[in-house]
Amino acid sequence: MDDKEIDYDALKKRGFLKQKQDGYFLLRTRTTEGNYSADQFEILVEVARSFGRDIIHPTTRQGIEIPFILFRDIDEVERIVLKADIAIGTSGPRLRSTTVCPGNNWCKTGLVDTFGLFKRIETELGIRCSYDLPHKFKITISGCSNRCTRAESSEIGIHGAVDTTHPEKRIGYIVYIGGCGGRTPHFGMKLEKVFTEDEVLGIIERTVAFFKKNAKPRQRLALLIEEVGKEKFLEEIKIPKKDNT
Numbered sequence: 117m118d119d120k121e122i123d124y125d126a127l128k129k130r131g132f133l134k135q136k137q138d139g140y141f142l143l144r145t146r147t148t149e150g151n152y153s154a155d156q157f158e159i160l161v162e163v164a165r166s167f168g169r170d171i172i173h174p175t176t177r178q179g180i181e182i183p184f185i186l187f188r189d190i191d192e193v194e195r196i197v198l199k200a201d202i203a204i205g206t207s208g209p210r211l212r213s214t215t216v217c218p219g220n221n222w223c224k225t226g227l228v229d230t231f232g233l234f235k236r237i238e239t240e241l242g243i244r245c246s247y248d249l250p251h252k253f254k255i256t257i258s259g260c261s262n263r264c265t266r267a268e269s270s271e272i273g274i275h276g277a278v279d280t281t282h283p284e285k286r287i288g289y290i291v292y293i294g295g296c297g298g299r300t301p302h303f304g305m306k307l308e309k310v311f312t313e314d315e316v317l318g319i320i321e322r323t324v325a326f327f328k329k330n331a332k333p334r335q336r337l338a339l340l341i342e343e344v345g346k347e348k349f350l351e352e353i354k355i356p357k358k359d360n361t
């Protein structure tokens with residue numbers, strides 16, 4: 117096929133990104149609950165052996181990249197990967213793959229079920245990787261205040277925490293909003309409350325909706341907040357008030 121006839125953006129959405137080397141694409145996958153199964157990993161190893169060059173590269177967003185796939189093999193690789201229930205990653209102006217540490221599933225300092233929250237964001241809110249937005253948008257979840265997935269450096273960063281102001285020292289979540297890395301990094305603002313999981317879901321839903329509606333193309337959330345003003349932004353996304361009941 118002529119290079120000009122290839123719809124690279126459509127391929128990106130399917131998880132196949134054009135490489136620097138002419139004629140080659142890399143497959144990018146992602147997790148759906150924070151993990152891959154051993155069987156899924158075996159499939160990815162087989163794809164790298166049969167269609168790539170025996171290379172498997174883990175990304176910073178916990179995806180897997182398999183480079184050096186030929187255009188003619190993309191449909192077949194996609195069929196194999198989807199049959200194994202392996203989710204596809206993406207790039208471009210979309211929600212990126214949410215990163216998640218093990219939390220209380222096995223980390224000894226983990227306070228919250230990070231995999232469970234990840235799943236609720238995808239299944240209850242329908243907010244999942246590849247969702248079209250004006251620019252890239254990242255969510256991270258960590259199980260405790262060590263913030264191993266860098267809560268402060270993503271559009272929405274969440275970590276487990278103990279609410280020391282609550283009479284029962286309830287476990288909940290701290291939320292950072294408006295962080296990002298890249299060439300003009302911003303440290304996200306920390307919201308002044310330890311939230312319940314349901315409150316966190318509401319904050320995510322309203323923040324993503326606000327961003328989708330108001331951001332200009334190629335404007336990160338940090339710059340949108342600077343433009344509208346922090347107070348107005350917080351008002352718009354209706355941060356739940358402090359209560360100690």
Ligand code: SF4
Nearest residue numbers: 217223226259260264
């Ligand atoms: S953020 Fe906390 S729970 Fe998550 S991996 Fe790091 S230390 Fe463990």
